[in-house]
Amino acid sequence: MALLEILDVSRRFGEFTAVDNVSFAVEAGEFFTLLGPSGCGKTTLLRMIAGFDLPDAGRILLDGRDLADTPPERRPIHTVFQSYALFPHLTVAENVAFPLKMAGLAAAEIKRRTAEALDDVRLADKGGRYPHELSGGQKQRVALARGLVNRPRLLLLDEPLGALDAKLREEMQLELINLQKEVGVTFVFVTHAQAEALALSHRIAVMNEGRVEQMDEPSKIYGFPKNRFVADFIGNINMMQAKVARAEASRLLLDVPGLGTVEAPPRPDAAPGAAGVFAIRPEQVRISAEDHPVELKNRFVGTVHDLLYIGDVTTYIVDLPNGVKVEALLANSAPGRAQLFEAGDRVAVAWRHDAGMFLHE
């Protein structure tokens, strides 16, 4: 039996449907992420799991038990809020001890477990400080310690890394992964940052307009997006209008205006004549000089329109015939190299026949 089960849950605010008939299950020990743009319903869903809001339809089960009649304080579920929500009038240690006190534990036990929890997040020496005396990363760790100290069945994290700067965020990501492994508590993480979701999660549910678009492991979500929304939302992707010309067991032949025939991986549900897009990640597109021989069938010649030097990689935007634009990624692995091509250079772009995918309209 799954730890948390969301069964056909819907929530409406007036005319607006925030969560639209969503179902999924989270296994014990899992790091599960709800990913989507703002307003996709992920926070509403989180609030219903925590008990701050109730579904209009459907059920939320924890260990098989319906939570509908359980107020937030009686659910063995704790939340790490986006703003951390540390009590400003209490010290760090008092903040961490709060859930233990509410649970009615003995004073000695509270003291021991508070010290332990602060130790886990490397804040053993900060117990006497007040939240406003801490840095953003430290506040974050106090919030985590407070959320975990009473061993909840489930820890909900609402964009907890949103307020941190990029460098700190990366550090905290590693720390979160390790902490989750260590304590073994199930995490349900909410974020709109796809890179964060890919890095942290065991499984991701991509949400849009109140519905779950796709639910899978990070590599599957990134590599095999189910539809245009998921493909577009997760990472960068090239998309070009395409029509299925021929559907075979081992491959699809697509007709892409301007390029001609493009060979793509097979798809059982793609029938000849079906309209959609051909989508391919920039890092799967190889770029080379026009006259450089390439043994790939999907090879097209164009002009470098623009380039973006990001440091580790350079993104080239290549103009192909008929206004098709393709982005290609090239790693700057040679020392001191910033780019191989200039804007205006004639180049060839190519990709393997098993790269990219056809997505229906």
Place this chain on the structure above:
Amino acid sequence: MRRGPLLWAAALLAYAFLYIPLIVVVVFSFNDSKLSAAWVGFTTQWYVALLHNEAMLGAAFNSLVIALLSSAFATLLGTMAGIAMHRYKLRFLPFLVITPVAMPEILLGVSLLLFFIQVLHLTLGMLSIVIAHTTFCVGFVAIVVRARLAGMDESLFEAARDLGATPWQTFRLVTFPLILPAVIAGALMSFTLSLDDFVITFFTAGVGVSTLPLQIYSMVKIAVTPEVNAVSTLLMLMTLSLIIAASRFSPHLFKAKA
């Protein structure tokens, strides 16, 4: 920004206009002359005389009791009103609570008088004054408490529930400690407002009960004696210290920037 001399002069003039009358009262409370028309010499005899003035001491005692009781009631009701206004974003509630604050005092005085006599059939006295003072203080407390809550992260209260606190524990351990500065500031403001009030007290006091402002007024009707100056000085001092105390507890109320 550099401030020009003209601005300084204007500010000086404005402050002079505000404070010279008060300073005159303080100065003449130490004047050794019964007529208080010109400075004669320094004395503290008017303060000593105050201590022997039975009517004045009685009025001062009444004022303190009324201020204590009405500020206590107003703080209790105002805090609840402030929390309610914050929590249940109802349109009409702020109107109901804040209107007495904006209402002309004379109107409030007359209507309370009619209400006490014709509806409640109450004998005017201490009780009617306490009720009247509570009425116009509630709004002030509610405004201060609501302002404090409005500036607070809503997830603090959700976090308390989330971590196992019942609604009552959440109020006791999180909400109340956080709004306490505003509650104290509101209480001190109510105390001052009650202590200083004349118009509403005048209408709701009836005969027999006098407060400091009423007593001062009745003395001034005959002549502005040095004794009046002395008691006014004391009242001023008390008000000032309460205002300073209130500003300590709720600095954001007295500052342009939080």
